[in-house]
Amino acid sequence: MPTLDWLNRATAFTAAAQVPYRLLDTVSTHGDAQAAQHNWLIQGDNLQALKALLPFYRGQVKCIFIDPPYNTQSAFEHYDDKLEHSQWLSMMLPRLQLLRELLSEDGSIWVTIDDNEGHYLKVLMDEVFGRGNFVANVVWQKKYTIANDAKWLAENHDHVHVFAKSKDFWRPNRLPRTEAMDKRYSNPDQHPRGAWKATPLYAKRLPSEQERNFSYTFKNGVTWRPPVGTTPRFPREELARMDANNEIWFGRDGTATPSRKTFLEGLTISSPPSATFWSHTDAGNNHEAREESKAISAEEPFGTPKPERLIQRILHIASNPGDLVLDSFLGSGTTAAVAHKMGRRWIAIEMGEHALTHCLPRLEKVIAGEQGGISRAVGWGQGTNGKPFDGGGFRFARLGAPVFDASGAIHPEVRFATLAAFVWQQETGQTWDAAAGRAGTPWLGTHSVFESLPRLLDGGEEAISFESSAAGPHPHPLPEGEGERQGEGEVSSGAAPVLLPLPQAGEGGGEGAPTAPTLRSCTAFYLLFNGILGDKRPAGGNVLTRAVLDALVQLHASTPHPDAPLVVYGEACRVGPETLARSRVTFKHIPYDVKAR
DSSP, X not given: OXXXXXXXXXXXXXXXXXXXOXXXXXXXXXXXXXXXXXXXXXXXXXHHHHHHXXXXXXXXXXXXXXXXXXXXXXXXXXXEEOOOHHHHHHHHHHHHHHHHHXXXXXXXXEEEEXXXXXXXXXXXXXXXXXXGGEEEEEEEEXXXXXXXXXXXXXXXXXXXXXXXXXXXXXXXXXXXXXXXXXXXXXXXXXXXXXXXXEEOSEESSOOOHHHHTOOEEOTTSXXXXXXXXXXXXXXXXXXXXXXXXXXXXXXXXXXXXXXXXXXXXXXXXXXXXXXXXXXXXXXXXXHHHHHXXXXXXXXXXXXXXXXXXXXXXHHHHHOOTTOEEEESSOTTTHHHHHHHHTTOEEEEEXXXXXXXXXXXXXXXXXXXXXXXXXXXXXXXXOOBTTBOOOOOEEEEEEEEEESBOTTSOBOTTOOHHHHXXXXXXXXXXXXXXXXXXXXTSSEEEEEEEEEOOOOOOOSOOOOOOSSOOXXXXXXXXXXXXXXXXXXXXXXXXXXXXXXXXXXXXXXXXXTTOOOOOEEEEEEEEEEOOTTTTSSSSGXXXXXXXXXXXXXXXXXXXXXXXXXXXXXXXXXXXXXXXXXXXXXXXXXXXXXXXXXXX
């Protein structure tokens, strides 16, 4: 596959892997505290913020929308859009890599851009997401007027590049049916099935020899033949049925070319798919976006906002209520505002001071029920089912200290749940769900790998990434304490060190029968940290002693897979290698065996 080459390309490909993991410090909570756990406004460099989110949200994001700098060589009030071309590519690449890791297998990413970098961005995204996962280039009409003073052509559109994490799994939602669509149907002959519209009896494709000679005579004596170069859409039996039920239209005076009555009530798919050209009347425009920005901050409106209707259309196609949406170039806050109004969970990242001056006040107005943008269209700010309006909430956070310092030591503010997420991600490539283990114990969960049939590929090139991943099934907010979730369970797929034998040929059912996934490996993970067994003395649990080992073996016997080998992370080990081997325990040292980047 052709690739882009630019100055410092090799460095850009390793930039994401070199970014340290950082803590996220909650500065304030706005609105309902419980609802706020699901929504984040983060101020800080988006590369570092995306890396900070990775252990907790890898494979969890259903829809990513970003509106990065277009590199127009212009200086705007709220951000700099004047990067040298190679610098712009080096800026985008590691962020796209991290965004791909955060996407769920059935997720998609939507990126707005103009002609300055749009075609280079397409090739770059081909390389990161895989050319076979390209969905479409949507053309959005951002201006409805023509610039008469244009030196060359009057540019009035932006591109929206759409990629799926995996086209095998991603399926877009269809657009809502509109009144304009229904108005195309009428019932001039008062047919009992209701409104209809006339559609051709032929299809535009080359006919076979038999189809060239096709003709049909209706009960009124009219003989119909498909036009030259077309084929009949219906067999004789179906034409006879429609004729008998008065479902053929011959015009008001009976002399028109016969056509089929397509009834509104009979449409099997009533909602249309999205086209790839979005008119400003359907998806908003720049002028509309600026008016929305002025309504929120009349004294200092954001200079380059996107209209809420554009984001609404994207989120409608690419997500459902309750799904997680992410925007790492938040700008004026539009994506977070629209996601909130549409009932999505969201993570929004913005580096500049306008995270405080624009985004935060805007989102406070959203949870208070503001009526701008799409609010009235989606019923935002109104009570439902006799209950008063509930605007939800969100948390405002900033990037904190690195989780690991330069020597690899763990920051003292790191708690059990946070380190557990890092360990689980490192070992499995997935997001840790506290419900996979047992609250209040060192058991993080048992990770299973299943052997299954290889996925059919579409022939597209594989995506590149700085590390492999697998999506986990349980999206959840960042942990803020220990043992907040109860229950036991398992997480499937990923990698593990001990392999189980594969079935031999002929096992698992008769010829042609579907084969159930075969368990290939199973490993249990335990974390001795932060006094999880009671206190911080060696006998209390941070160090693997003989007494602690006996307690872990007893705990392991009560898990769903007591035969699985154990991987134990701790600050030190005072048990000999032979004893560890007899207990099927692999010990890993904190912090040296925990990946710091």
